[in-house]
Amino acid sequence: MTAREGETVAAALLASGMGVFRETAVSGAARGPWCMMGVCFDCLVEIDGVGNRQACMVEVTPGMVVRRMRGTRGV
Ligand code: FES
Incomplete structure (x- = not known):
């Protein structure tokens, strides 16, 4: 997908139509950005293999790989 320079990961994903960023560890409930x-x-997502990153606090960079979080990050 494409994003504008300076956009956060959350803003870019929302602009592309993605509203669910993670599923909770206990119930599997869908969650998406709220406060920004x-x-x-x-808004927790996996970014470049690192889990529990706040998508609203990270600017997009070329080639960045973002994945939806399911449950906990694991160890
Ligand atoms: S949207 Fe609330 S912490 Fe990112």
Whole structure:
């Protein structure tokens, strides 16, 4: 997908139509960005192999790989 320079991962994903970023560990409930300012943690995604990244706090970069989080990050 394409994004504008300076956009956050969350903004780019929302603009592309993706609203569900993760599923909760306990119930599997769908979650997506809410606050867009680093407070709610509902925007957690895996970015370049690192889990639990706040999509609203990370700017997109060329070649970045973003995956939906399912449950916990694991160890
Ligand atoms: S949308 Fe709330 S922490 Fe990212």
